[in-house]
Amino acid sequence: MKKYFIIPVLLLTLTFTSCFDDMDDVEQVATTAQINDFIYRGLNFFYLYKADTGELANDAFTSTQAKNQFISSFDSPESFFSFLKSDQDRFSLLFDDYIALENALGGISLNNGMDFGLVLYPDASGNVFGYVRLVLPNTSASDAGLERGVIFNTVDGTQLNADNFNDLLTPDTYTIGLATYDGTTLTPSSESVTLIKTQYTEDPVYITKTLDVGGTKVGYIMYNSFTASFDETLNGAFGQLQAEGVTELVLDLRYNGGGSVRTATDLSGMITGQFTGQVFYTEQWNDDRQAAYANNGLFTNVTRNDSPLNSLNLSRVHVLTTRRTASASELVINGLAPYIDVVQVGTNTTGKFQASTILYDAPAPGFSRSEANPAHTYAMLPLIFKTANAAGNTDYVDGLLPDIELEIDYSNLGQLGNVNEPLLAAALNNILPGPITPRRSATLEKELDVNNGLEIMVVEGF
Structure with a gap:
């Protein structure tokens, strides 16, 4: 089964990653031209923004020799990949070590x-x-x-x-x-x-609790990554909230940069439950791939392991967001918006609405790990399609804007999960005005775009 990824901000001007180490014990014997050829074949086939780069057009070269001369004219895979990327692409990635990449995608990092x-x-x-x-x-x-x-x-x-x-x-x-x-x-x-x-290996379900606010039972989940291997843990957390009789939910995605699209779909079904079989998102591929590859993502009522979803059947959810809220997190917000009242609290999100897949140096269309060229360990994660919700909303390049804007007070962040923590307090005050007074603050400092590791969103089933 092919896996696709939506990657959050990793290539902004000021970005920090800590989970990739070069494989010093693996001898890479492929030539630069051979690796560049793989990059070209992959982008020519799958790249979402293929039309933006003239050299990727199917008729760009008059002969194979001319194409090979172009491919060989770059002195590194990194410079070649950068040249072929569209100016509107902030997120496609090239890695020289796919084993470390695979570990990171599985939630394993230093x-x-x-x-x-x-x-x-x-x-x-x-x-x-x-x-x-x-x-x-x-x-x-x-x-x-x-x-x-x-x-x-x-x-x-x-x-x-x-x-x-x-x-x-x-x-x-x-x-x-x-x-x-x-x-x-x-x-x-x-x-x-x-x-x-x-x-x-991080458990992304960081906090699960039920708050009694003025007699209203409010569920609170802080969820930090859409990691497929923890789907049952997430479903269990919703089972806990369901058993405790919550009628409102605050979903804290302020530090969640992405993860599994299937998990995002399931999470949205856990929040709701009344929309099974309806369109959660649609896909837009490049012109060559649209007809054969595009599928609608549908609300489901079971996990990927066929466990029944513990659904709350809510008609409203409050979502806490920051600039680190990206990708699969944004998919949940955008995908739910046509169906229920999604109240976004915090700041605008990253603006990541595109999906990627791991491509290995192997024959098209699979570009599969099992057929990967053993002479090197390069792999790439190019953008391959963009998502839209059931109402057609996409291209939110500046992020999804909050309904209740609240900046960060770095001098007094508050305790996560505490009713007086500023973002949670603002959500609770909107749910039941009066009991909790949110602390509003203006922030003059500029926070850098910094990421502590690789976070991804995985789409399966194509």
């Missing part, structure tokens, strides 16, 4: 457990401070006692800035210098914490 953001100092110095968004259990960060809201501004004694943060935060072991921040001034402290990355 991780110290500190999920963080980076913010430019408000003094225009170019310096950067980090803040801890959340801490994963059973990791170096949790062992060290780090908590959400901790501020740091140095790594191994060096001040973080917009130019060096990627290099400083990449090593498997580093020491962060802690600081305090009052909303205006950052003050370094004498404390430091050493963090060590180890191989880690």
Whole structure:
């Protein structure tokens, strides 16, 4: 069964990834021209934006020799891939190590457990401070006692800035210098914490709880990645909410950059349940592939393992979002919008509505792992189709805009899952005005686009 992926922001100007290591023990003997030929064949066949690059047209070259000369004229696969990409493509990716890529897509990465953001100092110095968004259990960060809201501004004694943060935060072991921040001034402290990355598989269902707010039972789920191997865990979480009789739901996707499209479809069925068989999303491929490959994604009532969905049959859901909310998360918001009231709380999302698939150096149309050229370990994740909801909404390049806008107060993030945490409080206040007063704040700092690992959205069944 072929798997397709929708990838969130990984190639913005300031991006940090930590889960890919070169395979030093694998000898790559393929020539650059051979790898470039694979890239060309894959993009010529599947690329969503094929029409934007003249050299990818089926009649671009008068002879095979002319095409081969073009392919051989680039000195690296990376430069060739970059040349062929459309200017409107922010997300297609090329990797020189598909084994590490496969591990990352399976939720396995080197991780110290500190999920963080980076913010430019408000003094225009170019310096950067980090803040801890959340801490994963059973990791170096949790062992060290780090908590959400901790501020740091140095790594191994060096001040973080917009130019060096990627290099400083990449090593498997580093020491962060802690600081305090009052909303205006950052003050370094004498404390430091050493963090060590180890191989880690994250359970994306971070928090599940039922809140009693003014007599209304409100379910709260913080869900951080649409990871297929945890589908039954997610369904179990909804079973818990169902058993506890929730009548409202707050779905926290503020740090969820994507995952399985099938899981996104199932999650939407868990929230609802009354739309089985109706269109959740449609697909738009390039002109060569549309007729043969495009399918509608439909609401379902079972998981991929055929377990019945634990559905809440809601007509409204509140979704917490930030700029890190991407891809499969956006698919849930956009896909549900024609059917129920989706109240988005926070900031606008990433703007990722396209899907990708892993292509290996193998014959078309499969480009399969089983037939991959053993002479190298390159693979790519090109955009292959874009999604639209049942009402036709797509191309939200600036993200999905919130109904209730609330910026981040880095000096007082609040405790996740607590009714007084700002984003959750704003959602609860909209559900039942009065009991919870959301704290609104204006943020002058500029947060960098930083990603702590690879996050993906997988579409299956084609």
